[in-house]
Amino acid sequence: MLRLMPNIQRTVLSVVAFAIATLLSVQISAFELDGSKWPTGETEFYVDMDGIAASGITWNAAFIAALNEWNDATSFNFILRKDNKDPCANDGFSSVDFTNDFCGSEFGENTLAVAVVSFAASILGGPSIVEADIVVHKDEEFNVFDGNLAQVGIEGLDFRRIALHELGHTIGLKHEPEARAIMAPYISNLDRLQPDDIAGAEKLYDGSINCPFTEFAFGSRENALDSSDCTVSELLPGASDTSPIDLYRFSLTNPATLSLSMTSSTLDSVLLIADSNFQIIGFDDKSGGECNSSLTQFLQPGTYFLLANTFDVPLKTECGISGDYKLDAALNSVGINPLGTGTSVSNGSVNATFSGGITSNDGASFSNRFGPDASLDIVGRIDVDPADVGQEGFIVIAAVVDQQILFLNDAGQFVDAAANPGVIIRASNKTLAAVEEIIVVEDLVPAAQGISEILVSFYFGYGLVSSPNDLTYHTAPLNLIISP
Numbered sequence: 001m002l003r004l005m006p007n008i009q010r011t012v013l014s015v016v017a018f019a020i021a022t023l024l025s026v027q028i029s030a031f032e033l034d035g036s037k038w039p040t041g042e043t044e045f046y047v048d049m050d051g052i053a054a055s056g057i058t059w060n061a062a063f064i065a066a067l068n069e070w071n072d073a074t075s076f077n078f079i080l081r082k083d084n085k086d087p088c089a090n091d092g093f094s095s096v097d098f099t100n101d102f103c104g105s106e107f108g109e110n111t112l113a114v115a116v117v118s119f120a121a122s123i124l125g126g127p128s129i130v131e132a133d134i135v136v137h138k139d140e141e142f143n144v145f146d147g148n149l150a151q152v153g154i155e156g157l158d159f160r161r162i163a164l165h166e167l168g169h170t171i172g173l174k175h176e177p178e179a180r181a182i183m184a185p186y187i188s189n190l191d192r193l194q195p196d197d198i199a200g201a202e203k204l205y206d207g208s209i210n211c212p213f214t215e216f217a218f219g220s221r222e223n224a225l226d227s228s229d230c231t232v233s234e235l236l237p238g239a240s241d242t243s244p245i246d247l248y249r250f251s252l253t254n255p256a257t258l259s260l261s262m263t264s265s266t267l268d269s270v271l272l273i274a275d276s277n278f279q280i281i282g283f284d285d286k287s288g289g290e291c292n293s294s295l296t297q298f299l300q301p302g303t304y305f306l307l308a309n310t311f312d313v314p315l316k317t318e319c320g321i322s323g324d325y326k327l328d329a330a331l332n333s334v335g336i337n338p339l340g341t342g343t344s345v346s347n348g349s350v351n352a353t354f355s356g357g358i359t360s361n362d363g364a365s366f367s368n369r370f371g372p373d374a375s376l377d378i379v380g381r382i383d384v385d386p387a388d389v390g391q392e393g394f395i396v397i398a399a400v401v402d403q404q405i406l407f408l409n410d411a412g413q414f415v416d417a418a419a420n421p422g423v424i425i426r427a428s429n430k431t432l433a434a435v436e437e438i439i440v441v442e443d444l445v446p447a448a449q450g451i452s453e454i455l456v457s458f459y460f461g462y463g464l465v466s467s468p469n470d471l472t473y474h475t476a477p478l479n480l481i482i483s484p
């Protein structure tokens, strides 16, 4: 994490100067990013210009063709709005128009068009783009045509490739001075997006997550941040933040309140929650002091990332920027929630989903953290792979305490797996339904079992009689934490 920056800046990002550059013969991939992007990978863009080129093509048609070229070639999405908006107005609308001057000042000599991009500070990575406008120099002579810039019988400059270039700025691409690219600083004979332009946009918007992540299990876990981890600048291309970061993914199918803490004696902890677009929706402001971080966040159903991070330069003398940490996560939800992705012993792909929860009030709410006197129902749900529905199968339920694995047998008792090495003990045999409701335990009162403090990880899954050594189960355990 970097220190926070000022709020919104309206920054001139680009000027296309009029010059014909010689093209490089060597093609390299070297797009330039500064870490800024539209968080959602799309924006509305307002296009309604007067006029028509000498070639008979309207400026609108040429601009919309450029917009569609970005849409077709990349994961970014311009949503066309056929309305006129003032590109010089700081109004939250992204738009294009011809203007006599550059929003009140003179256009530079040889300036054809300028992209004006507004940013909002983001918690992690480069500033987010929140508005991007294009002003086109009305006094220049434009036309619309393909191919070389200089052609016998054609007057003016091709407006379409200028639009392509400026639209590249509006999605976060900078000038690419070396590769063959529309994003080169000078207008050239290139009239369509080049592989380098597309690669730059895809680096920002293809939705791939550039760092490894693990499925998050609510409960407790220990990990470490150090130089072997992914960095923020690797996660968010173009960002200058080199702090290490661990990523955990989780999904909710019911609204929930997540209470997180990250504790460390050596590491200045930073906790963040991002949505599936990697937009940061919550972070700890470090008001708690020491090297710890805590965060409570209400979340609607969806997929989220929990980010465990630190600073790239030390801020507190008592805390470092690498070392061990512990994460504690308590979830309070109105229903059961997913338990990571489905997997199988044979590593075959599975099309089954798993969810589960623990309730002390007959399903009014679910949590993973209870006192010893609570009376607990631990329940799950398997949406069975459609290919397996109707087949003869069996259900397996396991509890892991420390290193010990216990299987629930068909008499409703947990038995030590070590007593029967290599044997998968079944909770039941049955014809598999589309939805299997799992009852792990009912009315369990830990104190009545002499338990005042424990962490148990529950897993459940199913298998087919036709391949009895394979099991389909979930990757993130259903954790129960009992503490006084």
Ligand SMILES: [Zn+2]
Pocket: 014, 015, 016, 165, 169, 175, 185
């Ligand atoms: Zn430019």
